[in-house]
Amino acid sequence: MTQTKNAAVSFTGAVKTFGAVRAVDGVDLEIAAGETVALLGRNGAGKSTTISLLLGLDEPDEGTVRLFGAPPERAVRAGRVGAMLQEARAVPRVTVQELVSFVARRYPEPMPVARALQLAGITELAGRRVDRLSGGQTQRVRFAVALAGNPSVIVLDEPTAALDVEARHAFWASMRSYARLGHTVLFSTHHLQEADVHADRIVVIDHGRIVADGTGEQLKRAVGGSLVAFDLAGRSTAGLELLPGVRSVEVRGDRARLRSDDPDATVIALAELHAIRGLEVAPASLDDAFLALTAPLKEAA
Numbered sequence: 001m002t003q004t005k006n007a008a009v010s011f012t013g014a015v016k017t018f019g020a021v022r023a024v025d026g027v028d029l030e031i032a033a034g035e036t037v038a039l040l041g042r043n044g045a046g047k048s049t050t051i052s053l054l055l056g057l058d059e060p061d062e063g064t065v066r067l068f069g070a071p072p073e074r075a076v077r078a079g080r081v082g083a084m085l086q087e088a089r090a091v092p093r094v095t096v097q098e099l100v101s102f103v104a105r106r107y108p109e110p111m112p113v114a115r116a117l118q119l120a121g122i123t124e125l126a127g128r129r130v131d132r133l134s135g136g137q138t139q140r141v142r143f144a145v146a147l148a149g150n151p152s153v154i155v156l157d158e159p160t161a162a163l164d165v166e167a168r169h170a171f172w173a174s175m176r177s178y179a180r181l182g183h184t185v186l187f188s189t190h191h192l193q194e195a196d197v198h199a200d201r202i203v204v205i206d207h208g209r210i211v212a213d214g215t216g217e218q219l220k221r222a223v224g225g226s227l228v229a230f231d232l233a234g235r236s237t238a239g240l241e242l243l244p245g246v247r248s249v250e251v252r253g254d255r256a257r258l259r260s261d262d263p264d265a266t267v268i269a270l271a272e273l274h275a276i277r278g279l280e281v282a283p284a285s286l287d288d289a290f291l292a293l294t295a296p297l298k299e300a301a
């Protein structure tokens with residue numbers, strides 16, 4: 001894969017193994033400046049390891065990882081990358097303002113603290129102690145800390161994992177106000193809806209490999225088709241897989257679910273068989289796409 005000169009993030013054939021586990025298994029990925037990208041995958045798919053490589057916290061065993069065309073450490077030290085990782089550190093007895101100021105002072109060209117607080121949507125929390133905040137507020141403080149170095153790329157590892165619906169909305173609003181400034185965002189998530197709604201592009205990772213890369217719409221289209229469901233009303237399922245457009249047949253109880261590339265033709269054929277009781281036609285959902293693209297991890301023997 002050729003590297004684009006102005007890519008914010010660039011992985012080329014990156015591999016990271018832990019003993020027998022290939023946590024990242026030959027990843028090629030480019031993220032252009034200004035993109036918001038979701039890294040979507042099941043538990044253990046390799047999202048956190050990909051992020052560790054990106055931040056220079058881990059070295060790839062093979063391949064290269066570049067941030068703005070240079071090794072990640074350089075961009076991290078210069079404050080060009082901000083990160084919110086999963087592990088929560090012990091929270092010190094300081095105010096929000098003090099914490100963000102402390103972090104900002106460690107960078108060569110920090111963001112003004114008031115600006116970081118504003119972007120994170122926590123201006124009104126400036127004087128509050130960080131160990132006395134709700135989970136949602138804490139996450140936005142961590143976001144402000146990630147902004148302190150005035151980064152042009154921000155990396156968020158499952159930022160909303162433990163948040164309720166309201167806190168999630170508030171968090172994503174903060175992320176978007178940062179992205180709207182033309183900055184680059186990479187976030188990992190298990191939540192398909194969040195990836196669909198908040199990212200320009202979804203990269204699906206499974207067993208350490210990228211198995212799909214595109215918009216939510218493109219992913220749905222790649223998996224394809226629609227779901228045509230109807231009540232069998234006691235009829236046999238024999239031959240359903242041969243109907244026009246049908247790609248697969250699933251039967252649950254008395255209900256058949258056909259995945260079809262040509263739902264109109266499938267429905268007409270079903271009508272000719274008088275098999276239209278309880279008929280439903282729905283486009284493939286992102287859940288369908290995700291399930292089709294990823295396979296459950298095998299339990300370790």
Ligand SMILES: Nc1ncnc2c1ncn2[C@@H]1O[C@H](COP(=O)(O)OP(=O)(O)OP(=O)(O)O)[C@@H](O)[C@H]1O
Nearest residue numbers: 018021022023041042043044045046047048049050
């Ligand atoms: N430090 C490590 N030592 C050994 N194995 C590791 C280490 N870090 C990750 N792994 C393994 O690598 C694989 C990928 O893990 P990773 O944490 O990157 O996945 P993930 O997609 O972030 O998962 P989750 O959604 O559960 O956070 C898993 O099989 C995991 O057990």
